[in-house]
Amino acid sequence: AEDKGEVVGYIMCRIEIxxxxxxxxxxxxxxxxxSIAVLPEHRKKGIGSSLIVDAMRRMVEYKATECYLEVRVSNTPAINLYSKLGFMIVKTMRGYYADGEDAYVMARKLP
Incomplete structure (x- = not known):
């Protein structure tokens, strides 16, 4: 995502079987x-949602039937965003991050 030529957010995805x-x-x-990130000063503007919605649309083009991600259990704003977009917590991965923090795996069906 760009704002006046400056990259303010990105999303990186892959298709897996x-x-x-x-x-x-x-x-x-x-x-x-x-991976997904939006610069702090550009958050709460719908950029993250737009990136995810566009990525999911493209996943469907590649015949994916579901989408998932990992998120830090402490990242409440991200968890709320993903929940709003239809993701559900499906499991917890203990010690997932290098600092020892757990991650939630969140997933949703694709249309």
Whole structure:
């Protein structure tokens, strides 16, 4: 995302084939939001939501049926944003981050 030529946010995703985060023991094609960031002074403007919605639309073009991401358990603003976009917490990964913090895996179906 850009504002007057300055990069103010980005999203990085990939398509994977693996076990579903939403259905037990089912292989599926899924989109993984590997990284997303918006500069602090540009938050609360809908940039993050727009990046995610656009990424999910593109995942569908690549035949993904669900989307998932990891988020720090302490990152309440991000968890709230993802929840608003239809993501649900599906599991906790203990010690996921280098500093030892846990992560939630959040996932949602794609249309």
């Amino acid at each position: 693996g076990f579903s985060n939403l259905k037990r023991l089912e292989l599926t094609r899924k989109g993984h939001i590997v």
